[in-house]
Amino acid sequence: MLKCNIGGFCVNIHSRFDFTNNLCRPYIDNGNSEPLFDVRVGESFLKKETEKNSHLTPDIVEHIFLASAFYKKIINFGGFLLHSSCILYKGKAYLFSAPSQTGKSTHTRLWQSVFGKDYVKIINDDMPLVRFTDGIPFACGTPFAGGTNININISAPIGAVVFLERAQQNQIERIQPFSAIPLFIEQTKHFNLDISTYTALLDMIDVLTASIPIYRLRCNKNEDSAILAEKTIVTQE
Amino acid sequence: MKIKEGFLLREIxxxxxxxxxxxxxxxxxxxxTLNETGAFLWKQLENDISEEELLRRLLAEYNVTEDLAKKDINAFIAKLKDAGLID
Known part of the structure; x- marks a missing residue:
């Protein structure tokens, strides 16, 4: 079991495997904080799911369900995941969200190649945590980062959320909060949330959409898409 | 007539x-996603209600003709039935 501090939340992560324990190591909490909750995956459940997902090894299956348990529980403590590739750029976090296989990671790699890896850090490549401090939304690294597992244990105030769509021509537009709600719900999707948990999630989405700009970026896989996005969403201060 | 259990209506x-x-x-x-009338009708349908009572409440709430209100209600209920949301 490892006591971790993930985005300011202290939790116990129980894993049988090096895979998860290694990913959790940068998040280990050596302080005196009391853990808010524990996440673990039961032996029989793990066995059943590993048989069902025969293309995956047990350590990956366990990791997926630990992530899912973490994200379900954290909602009631004031955080939620947004399925996105999240970068740190000029002190702010920018989250590029879309359904799987759209090219979230592809797009943030374009940012790195255009603006340089020293200036564009991947906070979390698949499931950053969103939380609020004094009403300001922050994106935080977590040990759960989907396919590429790229993550860093840092957090930054959110500059914008960008929903990606594949297109031939690059085009970006700001979208109104209510138009963005279905997109947020789609990319924070959890099965089986009870009413109070779902209400807490919608409360946070409501606050987030009111406090930061949201964009739709139709983009191809060329560097021009990152240049257009940067020019539009990064406010010069 | 009543909407099935297991849904959360939320203003956001x-x-x-x-x-x-x-x-x-x-x-x-x-x-x-619901418009204002849809949200009103959904809230009424969270508890068992007859079509006549639904019409009465819609007419009391909004300044519309009975014909238009009936049309709105029928269209809304047809959509709910299509989606399997109503018992």
């Missing part, structure tokens, strides 16, 4: 959405 970002909660989210994969 200046509009209204309905999302499935609990076990319902396994069968009903998606969400619904």
């Amino acid at each position: 970002a200046g509009g209204t959405v309905v999302v499935p909660v609990g076990k319902t989210s396994v069968d009903f994969n998606g969400m619904i």
